[in-house]
Amino acid sequence: MVWMVVSLIRLGVALFIWLAAGNQILGGYTKPEIIGYYVIILFFDWTLMWNPFNPIVSEIKSGQIMAYLLRPVSYVRSWLGKEAGFKLVSLSILSVIAIAIFFILSWIGLLPILHPNWGWLALSFAVPGAVAVSFLITMCMALLAFWFTEVRYVNYVYWTFMPLLGGLFLPTSFLPPVVERINWFLPFRYHLSLVMEIVLNRLNSVETLESLGLMGLWIAIFYRLYKFMWREGVKNYSAFGQ
């Protein structure tokens, strides 16, 4: 509930900022489009960001992870299940808020512009891909706790860049062209920005395919890294008195 209030505060502030903007076209978006961007990203932020970093680090540091290691259950799948359950419950609450926001925006004449010709096929790959990128990166960062006692700074560093380069804070089209192009090859874009670009019809078919390919590449890289880190980490790990 607190996280939802936090998301709503974030959304409200973003809307007020852009409504107060002097220019009418912002980073290639009209004002209603940019408002639509922030309304939609609120939902994707909630549904696509699977980040159980702190609890995993805590379980490794405290030795509670032993309960999983000694039983015939997959640790990663158990966390996938927990996150899926959490997202499902929060999504049902969020749906109510979504309807309320929709009515408020239409009442004040700021109905977000949603393109009916969404690239559904591309989205059907991009949405689970974004979840995979988010979850695998989080796992890789959290598994560092097998070797180091203090890992929260890795997460801190990641989240320093993520809002700006991942499209959470601003659409990535606001970035200077060179940085935006470099960002295509970085994993940040594949958290949220790619999904948003597809939803708002900002990519042509070649760019969509190229982006999905790069997303797949990052998933493969982080999956291999996660497997490697898990194998070596468990080998290296010891916990006492559990």
Added chain:
Amino acid sequence: MKSLRLFFPFVNFAVKRELEFRFNLMFFLFFDLLWILVSLLGVILIFNQAGTVAGWTKTEAILLLLVYYLSGSAIKSFVIPATEELSELIRLGKLDLFLLKPMGLRTLVMFSHMYLHEMFRFTLMVFAIPWYLGMNHIVVQPEQWLKFLILIIVGCVGFSGVYFAVAALSFKFQYLFNLSDFFREALDVAKRPLEIFPGFFRGIVTFGLPVGLVASIPARVLLNDVNWVFVFKSVGAIAVTFLLTDIFFRFCLRSYSSASS
């Protein structure tokens, strides 16, 4: 006076605690600097596209961000860790130890849980704000500085009052999960010009949350100055807010009970 006397031994302890893990501290300070630069970049990107926001130019918005980091870092050093800890102490029944001490509960929790690494940002801003004003040829009179200082202190005091009151809900609900996320997000609102909010919301943001006095209004004082009547009105409004939150805190405290701690 007693609180002030005790402040320094607590600071001494906090410094030693920070220096215990020096590499950790250095790492934090480096990435904290990076975080400030990324935030500045964010403001520049917004204003490159938007031109102005609610009448604020890019130069003014950067000053607002610097002022936010000045007061925000003080709040993040003293208030937020203490409010988080208060919730935890209540849940675990460890508050007894604090209640039995001959000192104000909130002051004691604040002193014993201050995180001074945030003060790096504060110190940086103490130098960065005058430098930035000078660089942009903005002349600030001593009287403006005085008003700025008063409003910053009032803003921080008001914020602490409200957030201790929110944390006091833990007396009723045992444990408020992720309260810190809420506090930090609410504080982040202070980074934005107050003028973006329409009338009703502006009142809420200024005196309800209350973050308007944390950065936006003090930054406005440096840029355009405000009259003393406004300063006194702000002091009065925050005093009322603080009084009400204090009553609420004491009311909630009455529900506290613990056993075997």
